[in-house]
Amino acid sequence: MPLVRIGLLTEGGYPYATGEARLWCDRLVRGLPQHEFELYALSRSAGQERTRVPLPDHVTRVRTAPLWAPADDGRTYSRRERRRFAGAFRELVHGTCAGEARPFAAGLYGLAELAREQGGLYAALRSESAVRAVESACRATGAHRAVQAAQVPDLLEFVDELERVLRPLSLDWYGESGLGGVDISHAAAGGVAALPGLLAKRFFGVPLLVTEYGVQLRAHYLGQGPDSRPAVRALLAAFHVRLAGEIYDRADLLTPGNAHARRWQERCGAARDKLRTVYPGMEADRFATVGETADCGDPHTLVWVGRIEPAKDLIALLHAFAEVRRAEPRARLRIFATAVAPQYLADCRSLAAQLFPDEAVDAVTAGENPVTFEEVGGPDTPSTAEAYGSGRVVVLSSVIEGFPITLAEAMFCARATVSTDVGAVQEVIGGTGLVVPPRNPRALADACLSLLRDPERAQRLGSAARARALELFTVEQNVAAFQEVYLRLLARGSARPDGEIPFAQPPEARVPGHWTTPTWAPVPEATA
Amino acid sequence: MTTLDERAAAAAGPDPRPAGDHGPVTGPAAVAGPDAAVGLDAAVGPGPVPEGLFVPRPEAVSVADGLFVPGVEAVAVPGGLFVPGPEAVAAQAPAPRPVRAAPVAAPVRRSGGDPVKALLHRHRDxxxxxxxxxxxxxxxxxxxxxxxxxxxxxxxxxFSLAEELYARTPRGEAAGPAADPAAGPLPAGAATGPRALRGFGFALLPGALALGAAGAGQPWAGAAAAAAAVAALVWPGRAAxxxxxxxxxxxxxxxxWAAYRHGPALAVALAVAVAPGHLVAAxxxxxxxxxxxxxxxxxxxxxRARPLLAGGVAVFTAAAAGAAALAGASLAAAVPLAVLLFLVRLLLRHGAGRRPVAAALALALVPVPAAALAAAAGLLVHAFLTLSRASAHARP
Structure with a gap:
């Protein structure tokens, strides 16, 4: 098995303990100990940089750069460099405003080359010539109407934001000892995180692999504040659309995490033959005990697990449960919170108290509410798996959902599920559970009732769900898929300038790393 | 409430499972197959569902506006149609429950010929x-x-739905940005508030120190005043x-050098001028x-920026003349130097290039009476060019 040197590019993620994509990156790196990894991480805040996760030995290098601090190297340009900068920047902004891919790419790489040779991009991007270039591109015919109406503060804000986004261009990662030396650059997200990979591909021909579990472009749209100015929003959106298009166009392979991300990528211009869905992996071992026992949980209990927040629409779940109780008075609902939005939890509690009074079997025992709000980690349920295992049916009532992790976990626990048709739910459940439309408590109640009344069916669905989850959503399949992707990319041969002739250099010939030392031989330093 | 398999025909969308990527996907689906075959709603596959109508039971295949479902009596709900499921019918037979039907009206249902319009209305913002x-x-x-x-x-x-919505959204020509100049994206700066007050307090310090030292007849008064005046320059600037x-x-x-030539009164005048300089710059x-x-x-x-700068310089010149008179320094020596330092401070504060600033200060070192005046005039021209640029007023 060849040893591949992989440059893993993250933004606000992996080596930091508070990152987003931390878990899967960690599992990926630990799952492929036969390869070498180099981490290139962009951090989002000073606080994030404080804590890092421990890294295994085959991570040979970690390079980090702050995305939050201005990268002012104090350099200013001479007249000739200024002209060069103005030309490239004009092209970039023209491509952004007019929505044309080619000038955008030319401008982007022009700036990258200038920054690599001379530095000083910070001062140049804050100069008057940059603002002037943006102004003339905004006023050009064919620009978006919101962009045409841009005022001076809009121009300044856009240039300011552009300087922030283009900071990876000024990094010192692009050398033979940096990203130029890796065999594959693997971006753990799209957008800014993939920018160094784009440049490595441009400068050194390093194949680029982009994994997107959530589409960066979509996150950009959703992350914009309601009071931001229309012209700035239009300009930034145009920039990010072009950037995404460029990444999808240049990347050798894209691995979206689900069909939803895949559709966005296709929409933004990714060719279908470059796309390969790799589902995120989850640790199946945690759920093995619950999933493999014959005990199907309490037959009258519905379980909900997750973060209590408005997007999960617990209100609809409570209303649905009210319907269920009317038909099935013994039913109980246990709500397990992994995290909590306090205000929403209070709302849900008060609604539950209104809908369901405490009940007792006779006049002398203390009452109990059929709906309980519990925390995972309490004395009854020390782990998430036991939370899922406590009921016969697991319910997901979200109105907004990306990749429904709780649903996949419930599948691992071999529980029959009722979920709302949002995000990637249909794709994950794949016919092994019931799906109802979102915001429809009555349909949700009907589905829950049908499963509560038919234990055999619930069991059948549960075991089918577990089989499906074991096949698709384990860490092993995720790691194996990436391993295969790496080898496939490497087998394409080199796109480097020294590897132009087909088959002149087979992949084995340029296997990097210590290929002269067999992996089974003891390393000399270790024995000495 | 259907399983995916059953809905595959009705959805008419692309298969959510990526074709060709995961061969073994068919395994679990096949596992699910038998269940779907014996499940509660397997008898009749769902036919084409009428637009905007959620059918709780696939038995109600023949639902149309006329609504005839054999064996099940239709309940007319004000907002639309509700097809009760079997158990609802069973429940209705002994005692009809009027509460049950109320929350079922979906807003999209029966919205005339144009459901997109309703959607547009709902998501107008x-x-x-x-x-x-x-x-x-x-x-x-x-x-x-x-x-x-x-x-x-x-x-x-x-995406195509979003395109239609985008195309159909009426956009007035006057949908420009909000015309409230005060609520711009840039912070209002040190115009008001405790920070501004504190800043002004600090700006008063050099003058007070210098005046006090000079009043007390201290021999180091001139040096201290010069140091304080220059320190006030360093304070707002960015070092890069x-x-x-x-x-x-x-x-x-x-x-x-100027204080050495013209006596400590000049340095005191400059130190006193720091406070008005701070105010005018802010x-x-x-x-x-x-x-x-x-x-x-x-x-x-x-x-619009050039008259502003001219006004600011004029006000400061007057203030500097007052400071010179207060400290007892000669106007001809103190005012040009004060204006020069004021301009240096403005330019540094707004991130202009350092080379012209350094050149002007070097010129002011020349031991000729008109040197400071020439330096101030030259730097004034440069300031007019630089500070009228928008990029000089961007966020630091």
């Missing part, structure tokens, strides 16, 4: 502020609308570049920002 169709698509997805929902609006996917403090060193040399920055917010083009802003 989103459509109004969207800058492109993708933003609408992202927003719709965040509201829980999927490709399956889009199919109900006769669209292939959510290879030699970050060249300008400050040169300024210290110029002030020290006012200039605040007003420039508010003019920035009201300008449409860079040229327009430059035209």
């Amino acid at each position: 989103l459509c109004d502020r969207a800058v492109d169709p993708l933003e609408i698509a992202a927003g719709l997805e965040a509201h829980g609308i999927t490709d399956r929902t889009a199919a109900r609006f006769r669209h292939r996917d959510i 570049g290879r030699f970050p403090f060249t300008a400050h060193l040169l300024a210290a040399a110029a002030v020290g 006012a200039f920055a605040a007003r420039a920002r508010s003019r920035l917010a009201g300008s449409r083009g860079l040229g327009e802003f430059a035209d």
Whole structure:
């Protein structure tokens, strides 16, 4: 098995303990100990940089750069460099405003080359010539109407934001000892995180692999504040659309995490033959005990697990449960919170108290509410798996959902599920559970009732769900898929300038790393 | 409430499972197959569901506006039609429950011939502020609308639905940015508030120190005043570049040299002028920002910024003359030097290039009476060129 040197590019993620994509990156790196990894991480805040996760030995290098601090190297340009900068920047902004891919790419790489040779991009991007270039591109015919109406503060804000986004261009990662030396650059997200990979591909021909579990472009749209100015929003959106298009166009392979991300990528211009869905992996071992026992949980209990927040629409779940109780008075609902939005939890509690009074079997025992709000980690349920295992049916009532992790976990626990048709739910459940439309408590109640009344069916669905989850959503399949992707990319041969002739250099010939030392031989330093 | 297999025909969307990527996917689906075959609603596959109508039971295949379902009596709900499921019918037979039917009315149902219009109305905010169709698509997805929902609006996917919504959103010509200059994106700066007061307090310090020292007849009064005046220059500036403090060193040399030549009264005058200089600079920055917010083009802003700068310099010149009179220094020596230092401070504060500033300060070192005047005049021209640029007033 060849040893591949992989440059893993993250933004606000992996080596930091508070990152987003931390878990899967960690599992990926630990799952492929036969390869070498180099981490290139962009951090989002000073606080994030404080804590890092421990890294295994085959991570040979970690390079980090702050995305939050201005990268002012104090350099200013001479007249000739200024002209060069103005030309490239004009092209970039023209491509952004007019929505044309080619000038955008030319401008982007022009700036990258200038920054690599001379530095000083910070001062140049804050100069008057940059603002002037943006102004003339905004006023050009064919620009978006919101962009045409841009005022001076809009121009300044856009240039300011552009300087922030283009900071990876000024990094010192692009050398033979940096990203130029890796065999594959693997971006753990799209957008800014993939920018160094784009440049490595441009400068050194390093194949680029982009994994997107959530589409960066979509996150950009959703992350914009309601009071931001229309012209700035239009300009930034145009920039990010072009950037995404460029990444999808240049990347050798894209691995979206689900069909939803895949559709966005296709929409933004990714060719279908470059796309390969790799589902995120989850640790199946945690759920093995619950999933493999014959005990199907309490037959009258519905379980909900997750973060209590408005997007999960617990209100609809409570209303649905009210319907269920009317038909099935013994039913109980246990709500397990992994995290909590306090205000929403209070709302849900008060609604539950209104809908369901405490009940007792006779006049002398203390009452109990059929709906309980519990925390995972309490004395009854020390782990998430036991939370899922406590009921016969697991319910997901979200109105907004990306990749429904709780649903996949419930599948691992071999529980029959009722979920709302949002995000990637249909794709994950794949016919092994019931799906109802979102915001429809009555349909949700009907589905829950049908499963509560038919234990055999619930069991059948549960075991089918577990089989499906074991096949698709384990860490092993995720790691194996990436391993295969790496080898496939490497087998394409080199796109480097020294590897132009087909088959002149087979992949084995340029296997990097210590290929002269067999992996089974003891390393000399270790024995000495 | 159907399983995916059963809905595959009705959804008419692309297969959510990526074709060819995961061969073994068929395994679990096949496992699910038998269940679907014996499940509660397997007897009849769902036919084409009428637009905008959620059918709780696939038995109700023949639902149309006429609504005839054999064996099941239709309940007419004010907002639309409700097809009760079997158990609902069973429940109704002994005692009809009027409460049950109320929450079932879906808003999309029976919206005339144009369901997209209703959708447009519901998401009007989103459509109004969207800058492109993708933003609408992202927003719709965040509201829980999927490709399956889009199919109900006769669209292939959510993107084409978003495109229709974007195209159909009325956009007035006057939908420009808010015309409130005060609420611009740039912070209002040190115009008001405790920070501004504290800043002014600090600016008063050099003058007070210098006046006190001079009044007490201390021999080091001149040196202290010069040092304080120059320190006030360093305070607001940004240090960057290879030699970050060249300008400050040169300024210290110029002030020290002038104080040596014209006596400590000059240094005291400069120190006293720090406070009005601070006020004028803060006012200039605040007003420039508010003019920035009201300008449409860079040229327009430059035209509006130049008179502002001229006014600021004039006010400061008068204040510097007053300070010189207060300290008992000669006006001809003190005022040009004070104006020079004021301009240096403005330029450093607004991030202009350091080379012209250093050149002007070096010129002021020349032991000729008119040197400071010439340096101030030269730097004034440079300031007019630089500070009328919008980029000089961007956020630091």
